[in-house]
Amino acid sequence: QKEVEQNSGPLSVPEGAIASLNCTYSDRGSQSFFWYRQYSGKSPELIMFIYSNGDKEDGRFTAQLNKASQYVSLLIRDSQPSDSATYLCAVPRGNDYKLSFGAGTTVTVRA
């Protein structure tokens, strides 16, 4: 089992719609969860982090965490063409510093 798995893409959504990205992780001891956005040919850019069960909202982004199910998701509301990118879920193992990344989900927002 991979340490971090993301729903396979690519994901294509129309402008203005909600994009839903899922991520599961294998280490029950993981305490923090990060979503990075990576445009083609660029470096990962942090967009959200979440530590506690439940929802965390930041602008058009909402992260949802369910530690019992070992599941974290990212919702992008009112999707814009500029949201077209690959979204990476990253989880440190336990309280470790080494981030394990999922393979990423590529999102395309159609104008």
Added chain:
Amino acid sequence: NAGVMQNPRHLVRRRGQEARLRCSPVKGHSHVYWYRQLPEEGLKFMVYLQKENIIDESGMPKERFSAEFPKEGPSILRIQQVVRGDSAAYFCASSPSTGGTDTQYFGPGTRLTVL
């Protein structure tokens, strides 16, 4: 407020040459991480360093790869006798402290191409 800086941004080497990648962390950050992203693959941890110390190099190949973070100057990732399989994007990240809750901020990366 300068973020993580990496240079060069693009590096071309012939097989057998040495590649030297540099990373300057965010000012005030004392923890540096190197990750590698192979084409069509995810990011993989390579090594974690603090000033003058390698803390964890478990993700780094045992041969040809080395890393340092001297008291003065940037962190260096060195690849000796490069092979085509080393072609990848190498990202450096830094954080103010360590622990699973600390955010790592990534530099722009060095894209290494081995001919």
